[in-house]
Amino acid sequence: MNNRSLKIILLTFLLPLGGLAAQTLNKVVTDRKTGKEVLVGYCDREGLQGELFGSYYEEEYRSYEPDLATLAMLRKVAGQWEATIVLGTWCSDSQREVPRFYRILDEMGEDQASVFLIGVDRMKEADEVDIRDLEISLVPTFIFCRDGKEIGRIIESPAESLEKDMLSILSRPPKPPAPGTR
DSSP: OOHHHHHHHHHHHTGGGTTTTTSOTTEEEEOTTTOOEEEEEEEOHHHHHSTTTHHHHHHHHHHOOOOHHHHHHHHTTTTSOEEEEEEOTTOHHHHHHHHHHHHHHHHHTOOGGGEEEEEOOTTSOBTTBOOGGGOOOSSSEEEEEETTEEEEEEESSOSSOHHHHHHHHHTSOOOOOOTTOO
16 A cells, blocks of 8 residues: 555545544634635535625635536546545635535535545645645645545546546546555
8 A cells, every 4th residue: 555545535434533633623723825715634514604704705615606407417436436625715716625625515415524624825735744744745635535445536626526526536436456465
């Protein structure tokens, strides 16, 4: 198992068991590069909806209209995946795509406990959270996993639409175990 797979497994399974206890949730710091306030480290939807970042979140969330036919197909894979999203609250792509992602989840009726957010500064650092093994070069990066294994990514912006790219990734059949493993 490589370091990236191990990191994704840890994010997916240990965080709900209290992995956040030693970390500060929704930590706001002043970005060294811009001097603006940003979320770094583990964060959640409430942090994005708060006073500092809520205006762009709410506007994008309300205005986005996901494709209903694609949502119907996504509902068929509900609960069978996890996502880790590395985002920058300073980044226009993150400001657009992350609220859209939550709109899609809400329209699907999907349980959001399987979504983990990690905020980064402009240097792509997440303060107390080491994300080097996730190989993040652009934000947002949506990492989709099934059974602790990465099945696909959406990096910066979707190729078609967020929900259609998600469906493409989440519809992939599970990869068979490597020979000699179980």
